[in-house]
Amino acid sequence: MMKLRLAQPEVLIDINDLSELAYISLEGTELRIGAMTRHADLLASEVAAAHYPILREAERVIADPIVRNRGTVGGSLCQADPSEDLSAVFAALQASVVVAGSGGRRVVPIAEFHTGPYTTAVGPGEVLVEVRVPVRSGAGSAYEKLERRVGDWAVAACGAALWLEGGTVSEVGIGLTAVGAPHFRSVEAEDSLRGQVPDESAIAAAAALAARHCNPSSDQRGPEDYKRHLVGELTSRALRRAAARCVGGEA
Amino acid sequence: MRLNMIVNGTDVSAEVEPRLLLVHFLRDHLGLTGTHWGCDTSNCGTCVVWMDGLPVKSCTVLAVMAHGREVRTVESLEVDGKLDPVQEGFAHEHGLQCGFCTPGMMMTARWLLDNNPDPSDAEIREAISGQLCRCTGYENIVRSIRWAARKQASAPQEGHDIAPGQVVSSTLQDAGA
Structure with a gap:
């Protein structure tokens, strides 16, 4: 950000020594991820992968192994790049984040966290300290990303999370990144799936809605219609795999 | 700003500008030019060094962020005139052509073999997916690392039979595996 002159801070504070913000733990019905958790540690986390395989699948395609040694979960969210992967993941998982300042702590739903490209709800004098992911039974999740080469930002990517009750979708999250989806989400696709049996036709309908309601831009990663096509295909694949995991169909 | 760190086992102290990158500190202040400066944007990986035991891209670490930490560069691989098996492997298997990506590749390879022999x-x-070889010599780089792994497995206490600068011929059988 600084090298590209997108940010020109007058003062920098190195928070790398705040090791108390580096943790992944299950507390009650929440998976809690400290903001200083390195990508490499979230990738390796058994507890995270056991509850939500989407986390490991996304981390595997975030940057590269060396960068993952340094980059943090909180840093990625706060950079708020419109193509950032975890933003779509946490949107799908219906996470919330904890923001701390001298006035105390506040919990912000992920849907209210990103206020625009490279901007977030974190105010002056505040810092993101934690991500909270609700853990509920009957869950399945998956991440599908297309990138031009290892370590690149997504051409398009979809994260899907499904919660089933009695074979039908009780709750669903569909996160999209790099394609101009408001708050990294496809609300229309989510609404179409709720209450449905997640079969091929329901998944196809949701994927079509996701493709229709995002706003990709033509750029060096591809034209707009290509990206829209990708959103449909990646959403289908993610939903299919997430549904299979709900019923224990896939490890 | 005043900074202190350990570089290749030696205490180092210097007065630096806050904006100075670790890669430039190593090269320009300490004269450790084995670490190369490439893309400057965390893509190419030629600047990989270890910080507190983990490989990092030193073009994206401010020198002052390494204050109080332990840094290891490619210059540390050779000890008392004996090459590291990774260096031997790159020599045996022609793991380098122009040599620009080599220091980063070797530092990542050393870390990989320490953690996964x-x-x-x-x-x-x-492991090397965050590093670019513009000579496109990836096949030989993979062979070089595999050679080093075999060499270590066959002779874990030895492994230094090439002198620095010595010209060697390439055969997979040299690894004795």
């Missing part, structure tokens, strides 16, 4: 080809490729 018998990596599969897929694991080797994954």
Whole structure:
């Protein structure tokens, strides 16, 4: 950000020594991820992968192994790049984040966290300290990303999370990144799936809605219609795999 | 700003500008030009060094962020005139052409073999996936790392039979595996 002159801070504070913000733990019905958790540690986390395989699948395609040694979960969210992967993941998982300042702590739903490209709800004098992911039974999740080469930002990517009750979708999250989806989400696709049996036709309908309601831009990663096509295909694949995991169909 | 760190086992102290990158501190202040400066944007990986035991891209670490930490560069691989098996492997298997990516590749390879002494080809490729070789010599780099792994497995206490600068011929059998 600084090298590209997108940010020109007058003062920098190195928070790398705040090791108390580096943790992944299950507390009650929440998976809690400290903001200083390195990508490499979230990738390796058994507890995270056991509850939500989407986390490991996304981390595997975030940057590269060396960068993952340094980059943090909180840093990625706060950079708020419109193509950032975890933003779509946490949107799908219906996470919330904890923001701390001298006035105390506040919990912000992920849907209210990103206020625009490279901007977030974190105010002056505040810092993101934690991500909270609700853990509920009957869950399945998956991440599908297309990138031009290892370590690149997504051409398009979809994260899907499904919660089933009695074979039908009780709750669903569909996160999209790099394609101009408001708050990294496809609300229309989510609404179409709720209450449905997640079969091929329901998944196809949701994927079509996701493709229709995002706003990709033509750029060096591809034209707009290509990206829209990708959103449909990646959403289908993610939903299919997430549904299979709900019923224990896939490890 | 005043900074202190350990570089290749030696205490280092210097007065630096806050904006100075670790790669430039190593090269320009300490004269450790084995670490190369490439893309400057965390893509190419030629600047990889270890910080507190983990490989990092030193073009994206401010020198002052390494204050109080331990840094290891490619210059540390050779000890008392004996090459590291990774260096031997790159020599035996022609793991370098122009040599620009080599220091970063070797530092990542050393870390990989320390943590996974018998990596599969897929694991080797994954480990160096954040590093670019514009000569496109990836096949030989993978062979070089595999050579080093075999060499270590066959003679864990030895492994230094090439003198620095010595010209060697290439055969997989040299690894004795």
